[in-house]
Amino acid sequence: GDSVTQMEGPVTLSEEAFLTINCTYTATGYPSLFWYVQYPGEGLQLLLKATKADDKGSNKGFEATYRKETTSFHLEKGSVQVSDSAVYFCALSVNAGGTSYGKLTFGQGTILTVHP
Amino acid sequence: NAGVTQTPKFRILKIGQSMTLQCAQDMNHNYMYWYRQDPGMGLKLIYYSVGAGITDKGEVPNGYNVSRSTTEDFPLRLELAAPSQTSVYFCASRGAGGYEQYFGPGTRLTVT
Numbered sequence: 772g773d774s775v776t777q778m779e780g781p782v783t784l785s786e787e788a789f790l791t792i793n794c795t796y797t798a799t800g801y802p803s804l805f806w807y808v809q810y811p812g813e814g815l816q817l818l819l820k821a822t823k824a825d826d827k828g829s830n831k832g833f834e835a836t837y838r839k840e841t842t843s844f845h846l847e848k849g850s851v852q853v854s855d856s857a858v859y860f861c862a863l864s865v866n867a868g869g870t871s872y873g874k875l876t877f878g879q880g881t882i883l884t885v886h887p
Numbered sequence: 888n889a890g891v892t893q894t895p896k897f898r899i900l901k902i903g904q905s906m907t908l909q910c911a912q913d914m915n916h917n918y919m920y921w922y923r924q925d926p927g928m929g930l931k932l933i934y935y936s937v938g939a940g941i942t943d944k945g946e947v948p949n950g951y952n953v954s955r956s957t958t959e960d961f962p963l964r965l966e967l968a969a970p971s972q973t974s975v976y977f978c979a980s981r982g983a984g985g986y987e988q989y990f991g992p993g994t995r996l997t998v999t
Contacts, residue, residue, distance in 0.1 A: 775929070803986045814891075814977055814990035815930075822986075860929060864986040872937050873918055873986050874945070877929030 773798045775861050777878035784851055784885050792846040792881050794835075794861035802863040804828075804837050804844040805875070809858040818846075818859070851885045858882050889913050891991035893978050899997045900968040908963040908994050910978030918981040919961040920988065921945075921953065923974040930977065936961055968998045 778793040796802065803822040807815040819828030824839035833848045844861060861878040894909045912919065917938045922930040932945030936955040950972060952964040961980075965972060975995050979988040 805986075807990075814992045815979075816990070817987050820987065862929075872935060872943075873981050873988070874920070874932055874935060875930070875986075875988060877931075879927065879929045 773802070773863060773865055773876045775863055775876055775878035777859075777861050777881050780880070781882035781884060784883070786853055786885055786887050787850045788885075790846070790848040790851045790855075790883070792859055792861075792883070794844045794846065794878060796842050796844065796861075796863050798842075798863055798865050798876075800865040802865045804835070805862045805864070806833070806835055806844070806846050807860040807862060807877075809860065809880075811857070815860065851883075853885045853887055856883055856885045891978055891980055891989050893976075893991035893994050895994060896992070897995045899999065900965075902968060902970065902998060904968050905964070905966050906968070906996075908965070908976055908978075908996075910961045910963065910991060911959050912961075912978075912980040912989070913959065914980060914982065914989065915958060916980035916982045916989075917958070918983070918988075919955065920979040920981075921951070921961070921963045922977045922979065923947065924977060924993075925974050933963065933976075965996075970998050972996065973998045 805820045806818040808818045819830040821828040821837035827836045858880045862875045891912045920935045921933040931947045934953040936942045978991040981988045
């Protein structure tokens with residue numbers, strides 16, 4: 772079945788540090804890939820997405836590139852801020868002849884804490 | 888627009904009680920989903936719906952029921968609550984033609 776594996780957390784960084792959160796996946800069909808962010812006490816929000824191989828999703832300084840050859844979608848940001856402290860989820864949705872109904876398969880989430 | 892709304896925000900149930908978690912969306916989305924989020928885990932799909940009158944099981948449907956009588960509403964019913972159902976529950980919706988899901992703020996449920 773489909774699955775998503777994220778790097779073990781939590782991750783603690785100082786402000787302006789470089790961030791990488793690793794994400795790899797296994798899927799049948801042709802997945803779209805997503806990063807969702809969950810701020811404390813809130814629901815999930817879509818951060819960025821990529822729908823085909825070699826696409827780069829970007830938003831708010833975050834980037835991730837859909838690498839089909841390595842089945843990866845690592846999240847990066849060049850300079851994190853305290854306000855980036857949140858839980859980050861990698862997820863996929865497979866276009867498998869319409870039978871998946873766009874269901875999301877999530878990784879376990881990575882807690883990011885950024886200190887001033 | 889309100890987006891996806893959920894009520895209540897918090898609830899404590901005793902073992903064996905029942906309750907309904909409410910979810911509504913005002914975006915005219917066909918697809919709606921219920922997830923649960925356990926500590927340190929990703930979200931698991933409980934049930935989903937592709938339109939009014941059509942629902943199907945997700946990964947972890949045991950102990951839950953859903954209905955979809957209108958496009959806007961997708962309530963989740965817990966029968967005979969058990970401690971294993973202590974979790975945060977999220978409702979989400981998606982429009983046709985895309986894979987982006989919009990999430991509600993969640994309901995934190997404790998069963999003691």
